[in-house]
Amino acid sequence: MIVRTCLPFCLLFAAFLPLAFAVDPLPSWNDGPNKKAIIDFVEKVTKAGTPDFVPVEERISVFDNDGTLWCENPLPFQAIFAADELKTLLPDHPEWREDPSVKAFLKSDIAALSANHYKGLLEIIALTHAGITPDEFTARVKQWLATAKHPRFDRPFTECVYQPMLELLSYLRANDFQTWIVSGGGVDFMRVFAEGTYGIPPEQIIGSYSLVRFEMKDGKPVLTKTVDSLFIDDKGGKPVGIHTFLGRRPIAAFGNSNGDQAMIEYTTIDNPRPSFGLIVHHTDAEREYAYDANPKSTGKLTTALEVAPKYGWTVVDMKNDWKTILP
Incomplete structure (x- = not known):
């Protein structure tokens, strides 16, 4: 009797199981070698019982923010x-x-x-x-x-995010990756919107910062922002920030400029675990912006682009790899 009751449900589950696995985790990415590289890496490091398997606690990914997760023009x-x-x-x-x-x-x-x-x-x-x-x-x-609204796109700045990267963040988290922001932007600034915009909590944000002063005023504890001992979380500062605040070496790093090169090098060169590096190359002037060597403000991309083939980093061509850019 029990078998008769359960059998239809088992058959139904078996029928829908292939469909569940067939769902595209990155629907805004065009099929091609770059999309495949991402999925292949995630599947490789999450497959238990294989030499490339990475334990959950070590599945750490780090993302630059400006120009990688959202626009950085006309200024950050x-x-x-x-x-x-x-x-x-x-x-x-x-x-x-x-x-x-x-x-x-x-x-x-x-x-x-x-x-x-x-x-x-x-x-x-x-x-x-x-x-x-x-x-x-x-x-x-x-x-x-x-x-406030973006001067070109006439939408709130928190809607000037990259839909393909939102999908990538979700895909990684679905596979038990931690997703950290490691950015030259101010840590206090990013903490305001990152959780609601990206699903990244305040404690997983590393950014530029200066000392905060503590004192008691009228019997109450008060913190005051200063400009003392400013730490810029850019270029060589990014690996330093990762070591100082994260305490583990990432296995995946995502950036868009020379300022992210050191972070991706730290993640992918001589890493005892399988690793992955990705550069977002801004190539779509019609839907967003096109720049590399001569950006309008920040985001210069020259040396990182040059060494990408040497280290096997994936270079995303926004115009050709992304079906859509903004949500």
Whole structure:
């Protein structure tokens, strides 16, 4: 009697099982060698009983943010936020107008702000981000994200994310990967939106940061953001940040620029575990932007692109590999 009852359900399950496994985990990716490379890697390291199997606790993937998970033009979005904050705060701080970085900003002198490793841009960020509590900063970012729109795409900045990369994040997590952001952007800035936008919690974000000061005020604990001991999580800083805050070597790294090269090298060269490196190459001026050697703001891609074949990194051609770009 029990067999008769269960048999139809077993047959039904068997009928639908091939369909379940046939579901495309990356539907916004065109079929081809790059999509296949991703899936082959994930299947390889998750197949128990094989030499390439990687235990769940070591399945760590790291992602750059600007230009890898969302757009970085016409400027990185945190820079646009800082610029909007400067406009709001400038009337209360007329002395700022004598600052060379502020003068460059008021003249829209991107070259001056970008010079010397974006020194001017960092000074603008320092003026607008420091001297307030993390909670106050979070509230300002939330308010800005709720109202500001991308100047080209006319949509909220949190909707200027790459649909194929959202699918990749979900696919990795479905296979028990941790997904970390390792970005030159400010860690406090990214913590505001990353969980809702990418499904990445605040504790899995490594970014640029400066010291936060603790003190008791009126019997209450207060944290205040400063610009002291600024750590830039870019280029060689990325492996340092991974070691310091993550404590394990990743087996998969995803970036889009020379600033991500050290992170991908650290992940893929002489790694005792199977590893995977991927570069997002911006090649679609019609649907997004096209740049590599001469970007409009950030995201220069030359040396990382040159060494990619040597190390077997996957280079994604946005125009040809992605069916769609923005959700």
